[in-house]
Amino acid sequence: MVKVVAKTGNEAMAEAMRQINPDVVAAYPITPATEIVMIFAKYVADGLVDTEFVAVESEHSAMSACVGASAAGGRVMTGTSSQGLVYMYEILPIASSLRLPIVMCDVNRAISGPINIHCDHSDTMAAQDFGWIQMFSENSQEAYDGLIQAIRIAEDPRLRLPTMVTTDGFIISHCMDKIELLDDADVKNFIGAERKAADSLLNLDKPVTIGLIDLQDYYFEHRCQVADAMKNAKQVILEVADEFAKKFGRKYGLIDGYLLDDAEYVVVALGSTCGTAKVVVDEMRAKGVKAGLLKIRVFRPFPAEEIAAALSKAKAVAILDRSDTWSAQGGHVFTEVRSGMFDLKARPKMINYIYGLGGREINLEHLRQVFGDLQNVDKQPLVQYLGVRE
Amino acid sequence: MDNTVEIRWHGRGGQGAKTAALLFGEAAMSLGKNIQAFPEYGPERMGAPVASFNRISSQPINLHCSITNPSLVVVLDPTLMGKVDVTDGIPKGGAIIVNTMMKPAEIKKQLGVAELKVFTVDASGISKETIGREIPNTPMLGALAKVSGLLDYDMMIKDMEKKLSEKFKNKPEIVKGNLEAIKRAYNEVHGE
Numbered sequence: 172m173v174k175v176v177a178k179t180g181n182e183a184m185a186e187a188m189r190q191i192n193p194d195v196v197a198a199y200p201i202t203p204a205t206e207i208v209m210i211f212a213k214y215v216a217d218g219l220v221d222t223e224f225v226a227v228e229s230e231h232s233a234m235s236a237c238v239g240a241s242a243a244g245g246r247v248m249t250g251t252s253s254q255g256l257v258y259m260y261e262i263l264p265i266a267s268s269l270r271l272p273i274v275m276c277d278v279n280r281a282i283s284g285p286i287n288i289h290c291d292h293s294d295t296m297a298a299q300d301f302g303w304i305q306m307f308s309e310n311s312q313e314a315y316d317g318l319i320q321a322i323r324i325a326e327d328p329r330l331r332l333p334t335m336v337t338t339d340g341f342i343i344s345h346c347m348d349k350i351e352l353l354d355d356a357d358v359k360n361f362i363g364a365e366r367k368a369a370d371s372l373l374n375l376d377k378p379v380t381i382g383l384i385d386l387q388d389y390y391f392e393h394r395c396q397v398a399d400a401m402k403n404a405k406q407v408i409l410e411v412a413d414e415f416a417k418k419f420g421r422k423y424g425l426i427d428g429y430l431l432d433d434a435e436y437v438v439v440a441l442g443s444t445c446g447t448a449k450v451v452v453d454e455m456r457a458k459g460v461k462a463g464l465l466k467i468r469v470f471r472p473f474p475a476e477e478i479a480a481a482l483s484k485a486k487a488v489a490i491l492d493r494s495d496t497w498s499a500q501g502g503h504v505f506t507e508v509r510s511g512m513f514d515l516k517a518r519p520k521m522i523n524y525i526y527g528l529g530g531r532e533i534n535l536e537h538l539r540q541v542f543g544d545l546q547n548v549d550k551q552p553l554v555q556y557l558g559v560r561e
Numbered sequence: 562m563d564n565t566v567e568i569r570w571h572g573r574g575g576q577g578a579k580t581a582a583l584l585f586g587e588a589a590m591s592l593g594k595n596i597q598a599f600p601e602y603g604p605e606r607m608g609a610p611v612a613s614f615n616r617i618s619s620q621p622i623n624l625h626c627s628i629t630n631p632s633l634v635v636v637l638d639p640t641l642m643g644k645v646d647v648t649d650g651i652p653k654g655g656a657i658i659v660n661t662m663m664k665p666a667e668i669k670k671q672l673g674v675a676e677l678k679v680f681t682v683d684a685s686g687i688s689k690e691t692i693g694r695e696i697p698n699t700p701m702l703g704a705l706a707k708v709s710g711l712l713d714y715d716m717m718i719k720d721m722e723k724k725l726s727e728k729f730k731n732k733p734e735i736v737k738g739n740l741e742a743i744k745r746a747y748n749e750v751h752g753e
Contacts, residue, residue, distance in 0.1 A: 177587045177596060288602070310625075342625050347583055347598040349590050446623035534626035 174352045180343035183311040183350055184250070184276045184336075185210035187318040189220055190358040193274075194245035194366075197225035197236035202288050203340040204252035204278040211250075230255040234262035234273075241271035242381045244371030246322070249273065252340060253280035256294045260301065266333040267302025267397055269381060272325030272366070273333040275303075276318065279442065279493075280340040281529040289530020290340035292441065292493040295470075296503040302397045304334040304404055305471040307441040312350045313468070314338045316421055319353070322362040323411045328369060329403045339443040341530065353419060361418065404472045425474035427466045430456060431481060434463025436545040437519075439478075439508055440491040441467050444526075444533055448491075451538040462542055467504065475511030482512065485519040487548035489541045491557075493527045501525070501554040520548045526557035533558060565618040566711060567628045571647050572637035575607045577698035581637070582613035585702055589617045591720045592712050597622055610645045617711055635705055636660060637684070637697045648674050658704050658750065660684040660697045665752045680708050680752030687745045692738040699739050700746030707747045714747065 178186065184207045188196070196215075198208040215224040225240075227233045233249050241247040251259065256277060266273050281287040282294050295305060304324060308314035317336040325334040338344050353361075370379045385393055405425060416422040429449050431437065436455070438448050445466040455462035465481055465488075467474070482488055490509070492502020500506060505523035512518050524541060527533045537558050544551050568585070572578030579600040586598030597616040614628045632655040636647050639661040648657060656678040659668050669679040682704045684697035692699065702721075706712045721743060725736040 175590070177583075177590045177598070339625075341599075341602055345599055345602065346625070347586050347596070348622075349595055443625040446625045449623045532627055534629075535624075 174354075176350060176352055177347050178311055178350050179206070179345050179347050180308070180311045180314050180338040181206035181278070181345065182210060183315040184318055184338070185214070186352060187315045187358075188248055188276070189214045190353070190355050191246070191248065191319065191322055191362060192220045192359075193222055193248040195223045195225065195237070195240035195247045196249060197227050197233045197240065197247075198249045198251065199227050199230050199233045199255060201230070201252050201255040203280060203344045204250045204255070204276065206344070207250040207276050207278070230258040231261065234259040234266065237273045238262060238266050238269065238271055241266070241273050242269060242371065243373045244366065244368035246326070246366040247271075247273045248275065250276035250278070252278040253282050253288075253294045256298060257282055260298065263298055263301035263303060263333070265382075268393060270331035270397075270400070271333060272331050274318070274321045274325050275333070275335040277335045277337045278340045278344045279337050287529040288340070290342050290443075290493070291528045291530065292503075293495075293528070295335070295337050296494040298335075299471055299503065302332065302401065303471060304330075304332050304401075304408070304469070306334070306336045306469050307467065308336065308338050308343065309443060309445045309466065310343060311338070311346070311348045312421070313423070314343065315350055315352070316415065316419075316423065319358055319361060320408075320411050320415055320423075324404070324408055326366050327407045327411075330400045330407055332397070332400050332404060337442070342443045357418070361415070401472045405469075405474060408469055423468060424477075425469040426477050426481060427468055428481060429464040429466065431463040431465055433461055435461040435486040436542055437463045437465055437482060437485045437488045438491060438538065438541060439465045439467065439482075439488060439504065441470065441504065442493065444491060444493070447533065447535065448538050451535055451542060454539070455542050460542065460546070470504075473507050473511070475507070478508055479511050479515055482519060483515055483517070487520045487522070487545040489545055490521060490523050491541070492523060492525045495525050495528065505554070522548060522551045523554045524557040525554065531558050564620060565616055565622060565624070566633065566709065567631040568615040568617070568633045568635065568705070568709070569628060569631040570613045570615075570635045570637065571641050571645060572611055572613075572698070573641070574609045574611050576637050577696065578611050578613045578637055581635070581698035581701060582615050584698075585705060586615050586617070587724070588702070588706075588717055588720055589615075589712060592716050594618065594711070595620060595622050610641055631655070633705065633709055634658070635701055637701060639663070642668075642672060648672055648677065651677055654678070656680060656708055656752070658682065658701065658708055658752075660701060662686065669753065678752055680704065680750050682746050682750035684746055687742050687749065691742040691745065692735070700742040703743035703745070703747035704750035706743075707750050708752070718744065
């Protein structure tokens with residue numbers, strides 16, 4: 172039975188965590204992700220979940236505790252943001268190379284400095300090379316649905332890859348929205364009552380050693396196995412999404428198009444900005460401009476072929492980045508999309524906008540400007556900063 | 562997007578501007594609307610000016626940008642007028658509801674907004690009489706429901722009664738006081 176409720180992004184993620192009922196949660200509070208773990212800690216205190224909650228002294232310790240608990244065979248979750256995620260960086264690639272299916276709620280927030288608590292994607296994008304599956308959410312519903320799917324994706328025996336599901340700080344994490352919740356029993360059936368760990372420290376019938384030194388002899392192979400798993404991940408993510416859609420009716424892809432099929436002018440974006448962009452796409456269509464949106468839901472693995480196919484017929488494409496690589500060559504999404512388009516026989520003109528750093532507003536007017544620029548794409552610079560003061 | 566109503570709440574830290582937006586959003590959702598409710602996040606201090614927001618629509622709401630041109634504004638604390646531009650961005654024909662004992666015409670003159678509809682209600686007085694302390698955000702829900710015309714009165718009262726009864730299971734007097742506050746503000750708000 173569908174239950175419609177009003178929840179913020181953080182409340183939605185905490186609710187999904189309650190229904191997932193992980194074995195272990197280790198976390199340290201940080202704005203704007205604090206509420207997720209705060210609400211969940213209350214569920215633990217009230218006996219609504221069976222989770223062992225580990226209150227650690229830092230995010231470095233949180234991720235380390237997650238690694239230990241997951242290596243022991245547990246279903247393990249955590250939540251963080253910004254500097255907290257940055258503080259986990261040392262442990263993130265250990266989680267993936269040990270093939271530990273930890274699932275993280277990550278609330279996208281700018282990284283210091285200067286210090287700033289508001290939304291951008293710098294924290295998550297800087298973690299793109301650590302072997303974690305990364306999923307972005309346009310709204311609370313996607314965050315809730317994504318988190319439930321993430322358990323299945325991470326624990327799939329073909330992958331065993333840690334997975335982070337992100338929301339945009341404050342914009343989604345603190346915005347109350349109408350969402351549909353699943354029944355507890357449906358969630359339990361969908362994800363399975365417990366993680367089936369093939370190799371774990373607590374499986375005494377099959378003793379294993381985890382985390383050994385790995386030099387010239389095997390390190391390379393193990394790193395390549397993570398790459399292979401990441402290649403398989405696209406298929407697994409789609410299978411899980413299909414099953415979710417069949418059971419619960421909401422359909423998700425690696426990418427999701429909005430009026431994209433015949434679009435000549437396309438905006439590519441991630442997260443909450445996609446919602447605002449849809450409104451402008453509608454406006455443009457009403458004026459007879461063939462506008463469209465390509466939302467990247469899954470950033471790791473990067474759906475390059477799918478994006479190239481979806482954009483192959485466009486005239487001009489604007490790629491929106493809520494983070495900067497500081498490479499002086501554009502943002503994270505731009506460089507990946509552009510590279511993914513390289514082998515197409517005919518490519519649309521592609522330009523990059525870096526926007527919204529530190530929570531800087533992105534509104535209808537900004538997006539109207541982008542669609543306007545696309546209609547004069549030859550006059551545009553390769554990379555521009557949208558909404559920045561000169 | 563056309564039928565989306567955007568609302569801004571002004572209050573001071575601790576007065577419940579955020580809670581009011583969340584409650585109004587929840588009430589609207591219970592009556593079948595699509596909703597958003599979100600606060601403005603800055604440095605938060607007790608007594609400092611704060612704002613919060615609602616979007617209410619019969620269509621799914623995709624917008625995630627801030628609200629700059631609300632057609633309805635609620636002022637929980639009249640001492641904010643003159644210190645914060647509470648009329649900022651309200652389009653012509655929009656409405657502002659102020660918690661004050663003053664008459665709408667006086668507020669209209671004070672704010673210098675001939676093109677806006679101005680409503681007043683003594684929400685502080687009502688809350689003192691019905692709830693026993695100054696919580697203007699609860700009665701202002703009733704005033705906003707009346708002025709906006711967004712919510713069916715009987716259904717809203719029924720929904721509020723249900724929610725408050727769940728929240729205050731062992732304190733029926735609180736439920737009664739809050740409902741009375743909403744009802745009175747609904748009936749006592751007046752404007753021009």
